[in-house]
Amino acid sequence: DQQVKQNSPSLSVQEGRISILNxxxxxxxxxxxxxxxxxxxxxxxxxxxxxxxKDKNEDGRFTVFLNKSAKHLSLHIVPSQPGxxxxxxxxxxxxxxxxxxxxxxxxxxxxxVIP
Amino acid sequence: DAMVIQNPRYQxxxxxxxxxxxxSQTLNHNVMYWYQQKSSQAPKLLFHYYDxxxxxxxDTPDNxxxxxxxxxxxxxxxxxxxxxxxxxxxxxxxxxxxxxxxxHFGDGTRLSIL
Numbered sequence: 187d188q189q190v191k192q193n194s195p196s197l198s199v200q201e202g203r204i205s206i207l208n209x210x211x212x213x214x215x216x217x218x219x220x221x222x223x224x225x226x227x228x229x230x231x232x233x234x235x236x237x238x239x240k241d242k243n244e245d246g247r248f249t250v251f252l253n254k255s256a257k258h259l260s261l262h263i264v265p266s267q268p269g270x271x272x273x274x275x276x277x278x279x280x281x282x283x284x285x286x287x288x289x290x291x292x293x294x295x296x297x298x299v300i301p
Numbered sequence: 302d303a304m305v306i307q308n309p310r311y312q313x314x315x316x317x318x319x320x321x322x323x324x325s326q327t328l329n330h331n332v333m334y335w336y337q338q339k340s341s342q343a344p345k346l347l348f349h350y351y352d353x354x355x356x357x358x359x360d361t362p363d364n365x366x367x368x369x370x371x372x373x374x375x376x377x378x379x380x381x382x383x384x385x386x387x388x389x390x391x392x393x394x395x396x397x398x399x400x401x402x403x404x405h406f407g408d409g410t411r412l413s414i415l
Contacts (some may be wrong), residue, residue, distance in 0.1 A: 190343070220403055229305070229391055229406035230344070275343070286332040286351045286395065289404060291343040 189213045190278050192292035200300050205263040207295050209276030212257065216278035220289070221250060221261050224273045233274075234261070266299045273297070304328070307392050307407035314382055315415050322377040322410045324392030333375040334404060335367060336391040344391055350375060379412075387414045 191210045199205045209219075217238050222230035236243040236250045236259065243250050249262045263270055276292040305326045314320040324333065332351050336344040348357045350369040364386070366378040379386055389411050393404040 188343070195341070222403075222406075227408065229307075229393075229408045231406070232403035235403065282349075282356065286349060286356075288346060288349070291345075293341065293343045 187212075188292075189216075190276055190290050190292040192274075192276050192295050194295050195293070196296040196298070198298045198300060199266045201268055202265045205261075205266045205270065205297055205299070207261040207263075207274050207276075207297065209259045209261075209292055210257060211259075211278050213278065213280070213290075214257070215280050216290075217281065218279040218287075219250070219252060219259050220277045220279065221248075222275040222277060222291075224275060224294070230275055263297075266297075268299050268301050271297055271299045305392055305394055305405050305407035307390075307410050309410060310408065311411050311413070313413045313415060316384065317381050320379050320382055320412065322379075322390050322392075322412070324375045324377070324407055325373050326375075326392075326394045326405075327373070328394050328405060329372060330394035330396055330405070331372075332395045333369060334393040334395065335375070335377050336393065338389045338391060338409075339387075347377070382412070382414050384414050387412055 189212050220235040221233040223233045224230045234245050234248045236252050252259045273294040273296045275294045277289040279287050282288045308323045334349040335347045338344040347361045368376045389409045391409045392407045395404040396402050
């Protein structure tokens with residue numbers, strides 16, 4: 187069963203407008219949430235993260251909101267730019283018993299920003 | 302630039318013929334991870350090394366093995382690839398006990414099975 191869900195496989199937004207990507211999770215033990223961005227033929231690159239004890243984290247045009255009671259997070263991109271067109275993965279982190287931490291990923295949302 | 306490098310980028314092998322994928326890192330991270338990603342699916346963790354300690358995920362098939370001869374290198378061995386093993390394989394590195402520090406990914410190896 188998927189512990190991290192991104193229910194929208196794709197999203198199209200006009201350049202300059204806001205992009206909102208959503209993510210839901212089921213495991214209340216997750217302690218950090220991360221967003222990764224992936225261009226074709228490249229590996230995922232880290233974008234922004236949020237601790238489970240926070241409800242908002244902002245970095246330039248990117249803001250992540252966490253609603254812990256709803257087990258929901260969202261990534262806002264304002265303003266959207268054509269270079270933001272990529273697949274966005276939501277990931278959740280939990281410490282493993284082995285002393286490291288593990289990520290559980292969603293299936294990703296493909297964002298297309300239309301000039 | 303410090304980075305995670307995967308070789309080769311594309312690998313074609315025959316059904317049942319062993320194949321090895323390679324990953325190297327210059328980040329000096331304690332932990333190295335291997336993920337499998339099939340088309341339109343989430344990357345799925347296969348196993349990871351914390352220094353020399355190997356940690357297998359419960360549902361990773363026995364067909365998949367890994368070696369980490371030193372801090373910089375990690376290998377994924379598929380002993381008898383089946384058609385269902387065709388996928389993108391991603392290597393990542395991370396720091397121990399640093400949940401707020403992101404994993405760093407290589408660009409992946411796309412494996413095809415004939």
